[in-house]
Amino acid sequence: xxxxxxxxxxxxxxxxxxxxxxxxxxxxxxxxxxxxxxxxxxxxxxxxxxxxxxxxxxxxxxxxxxxxxxxxxxxxxxxxxxxxxxxxxxxxxxxxxxxxxxxxxxxxxxxxxxxxxxxxxxxxxxxxxxxxxxxxxxxx
Numbered sequence: 001x002x003x004x005x006x007x008x009x010x011x012x013x014x015x016x017x018x019x020x021x022x023x024x025x026x027x028x029x030x031x032x033x034x035x036x037x038x039x040x041x042x043x044x045x046x047x048x049x050x051x052x053x054x055x056x057x058x059x060x061x062x063x064x065x066x067x068x069x070x071x072x073x074x075x076x077x078x079x080x081x082x083x084x085x086x087x088x089x090x091x092x093x094x095x096x097x098x099x100x101x102x103x104x105x106x107x108x109x110x111x112x113x114x115x116x117x118x119x120x121x122x123x124x125x126x127x128x129x130x131x132x133x134x135x136x137x138x139x140x
Contacts, residue, residue: 008037008039008043008047009047011037011038011039012033012034012037012039012043012044012047012048012054013054013057013058014037015033015034015036015037016028016033016037016044016048016054016055016057016058017058017061018036019032019033019036020054020055020058020086021058021062021082021083021085021086022082022085024086024089024090024093024094025051025055025090025094025097025098026093026094026097028051028055030044030051033054052097052101055097055101056101056104056105059090059098059101059102059105060101060105062083062086062087063102063105063113063117065083066083066087066117066120066124067113067116067117067120080124080127080128081128083124084121084124084125084128087117087120087121088121091121099114102114
């Protein structure tokens with residue numbers, strides 16, 4: 001993803017979003033984010049204070065996107081795969097930190113958001129499976 005024309009904070013967020021979605025919380029380092037954003041680690045601390053805070057912002061962004069009523073499963077296939085991968089791996093490998101982030105983001109209804117995320121995962125997984133099955137039929 002090109003970062004040209006973005007301010008430093010947006011460059012860092014975009015890099016963090018992509019790195020966290022790919023590697024999850026425990027697999028992501030500030031060095032990876034800094035390298036992808038083209039900044040130094042001090043800039044990340046200046047704008048976001050910590051890896052945990054940056055992770056919460058990414059989690060909120062993912063949840064806001066997938067739980068919105070306008071998410072389009074059909075035209076955003078690649079994005080759907082990334083969101084699904086991120087949620088599955090975080091819930092499996094990093095449930096405690098993910099739930100902690102959810103409690104910080106949605107203090108009054110985090111359990112409801114967690115259930116909504118689970119329902120979304122079922123729908124997304126079904127959609128991805130059916131899309132791949134349809135593609136295999138076309139190829140064969």
